[in-house]
Amino acid sequence: MESTLTAETDALGPQDRQQIDKVRPIPRISVQAFCETEAVAKPIERVGSDRRMSKAHLKVQMGGIRAASEHFQSAPTPNLVILESKLPPVDLLTELELLADVCDPGSKVVIIGHYNDVPLYRDLIHRGISEYLVAPVSVGDVMTVIGELFVAEGAEPLGRSIAFVGAKGGVGSSTIAHNVAWSISKLFSTDVVLADLDLAFGTANINFDQDPAQGIAEALQSAERIDDVYLDRLLAQCAEHLSLLAAPSVLDRTYDFEGDAFNALIETAQRGAPAVLLDVPHLWNEWTRTVLARADQVVITAVPDLANLRNAKNLVDTLTKMRPNDTPPFLLLNQLAMPKRPEISAAEFAEPLGLEPLGEIQFDPAIFGNAANSGRMIAETDAKHASVAVFNHVAHALTGRGEAKRAKKPSLLGRLRKKP
Template identity: 65%
Template sequence: MSSLAYETNHLEESRQADTTLQSLRPVPRISIQAFCETDAVAGPIERAGEDRRMAKAHLKVHMGGLATALEFYQTAATPNLIIVESREEPQALLASLQKLAEVCDASSRVVVIGHHNDVWLYRELIRAGVSEYVVAPISMADIVGVVAGIFVDPDAAPLGRSIAFVGAKGGVGSSTLAHNLAWTMSALFDSEVVVADMDLPFGTANINFDQDPAQGIAEAVFSPERIDEVYLDRLLAQCAERLSLLAAPSTLDRTYDFEAEAFAQIIDTAQRTAPVVVLDVPHLWTGWTRTTLARVDEVVITATPELANLRNTKNLVDTLAKLRPNDGPPKLILNQTNMPKRPEIGADDFAEPLGIAPLAVIPFEPQLFGSAANNGRMLGEMDHDHPIVQTLNELAHVLTGRREIKAKRKTGLALLLDRLNLKTT
């Protein structure tokens, strides 16, 4: 196979794996122990444990196959899931698994990773009570998919898509874009959208949507034991026909210090009630903001074209790459560009050290934004035909997965070369 064909196949496999991962729902809080004979299997399992969809699961990888597992469980309790790799022949593998069954709790599930592509073996393993048999080599996506297939209820209501907006600095317009894009998504697609204002002391969603709800996100985060779909529905303020707001109190009568998992249940519950959940994350770096950004489906960073914004965006991009190793990079929006008399970093120069191109470049337009903010209305309500509103429409399509990011327009020379290549093939 030529190197070009190999790279094409590899890219296609990567795209398929990404698609598979994106469609998977988070795994619940379970314990998993894996016993591996080869690094080629241990590596993908370890990477699966780092995936955000496995954030609630506790995974430990041991080197050594069935023999090590048998010895280990002589004195230790078995977890919710045992993953074992074995290079044994089919008959020997079945015999070893029978011994493992003798030391396992009845509630423990077992996944076997073998090296024999044998239909008879697969049927015998399933008949013996094994949850799944996977033939090596395996990928990280294979492991996450197998675990999700066992422990995630396929009949449960589908989870909505969570999109977190965060600013590289305060005042860059991240909240304004989050609110306007949420409104745009609900209006364009006739789809239910929930906005959660997570800036409890200084949130502006209630002002931007001209709302003054008596309750909101504070009641949910301070009463986690009460959170379910019914309770959350009572806290939501209706901003438009298909847009609901979980408003921040925007008061300073108490301090707002939270544990890392404080908002996790709120977000999970909101995702069960709406196809899209937009999270307006404040410009902070705490345990809960870190956890939120690590686990959402999509992160959108808003920045203005200045040096401090570039530094902060670079830090966010690098940190999120570690927190979300199996996801693509965050989306970037450059906002408030071409401000009169302000020296700026060009969009290409801003993007180069980040390794990501801006999803959109939005010019400084104080009249449009100021009028909308002062009237408690969205940009699309103020001027439906404005170019910035059209940009927001495009962003809504991309962020909801309805449209891919458009490639940059090719130069005349590039187009000419493409035509010449087509003629010679």
């Protein structure tokens, strides 16, 4: 049975998603909204549940400008006040005078009105109002305004964080993450950071034939002082545009982390590379939950059997609730057509998830085994293997770059017309 939250997520339009997708994470600020209608209150409440607002605190109350004025007589004003008013322009300006007496000078104010009036907009901006929006407003509208007000002008763009996780252990999520990272770096000549988050049993160092002395463990131990320079020293160069943050893959200690342990590391990596791929182990604890919740995109790899279907359904439902304003996770089906193994068809597997598989990879232990044992990617082992086309397709989809179309040969008639 579909939850209410899932239904609301489906209602979020493509334009709204595009707006939200451009907003950088919001810093630690406080926001209070005073609304007069549910139609305005609901999208603002939904903004508060967005992963980009994880550091911010947002509270929505009903009552409009007058309720805000009464509230702030005995309470400090937050960093941002959002006010809805259905009053006509003259009455709106009069009521704002009441707020001016109790509002701290450092607070920013956004007005959501019901009159599309250019002179009103100019008057409000002249009086120090940060922005004026005309109802109805969308989640994207509110997120964009908050981002514009509190993200530093000229700030460098952040790379996209893409988390790969398996629906079950041994489904090949790490192998796919490594090969997709390779494809992105080769296809687009763009810098990619691959972070192996499985500190105890990670295989990225083996798959890329690397043995770095330092890696992700050192980055986590020095989280309070991690910056671009320090991170560069920890990265192992796998190819011209591909760097690896390797896991120690030793059992001399346990690796227990707080929920936000990886946040600083991932944000630092995003400032230095357009694509940051996160190889997330098949665990469910506070830190893996947080990494998946805050990633820009999530890719679930599954094998077509019943246990994978159950786990994938749980993951999709949980991530949809945690990420109400984001696109659903992507689904990759791996190890298809394994001899003598009963399996669920791709269509039957995807139907209860409500997803179309982004890619399907056939079972081929020889090519994948040879690549792993030699520390090479599939494209290096056999550039014409069918899985390489899948990795390239996934690379295009995750980076938002359309696949190059083959030029059509001109018809005979077309060639004759071109002749002088």
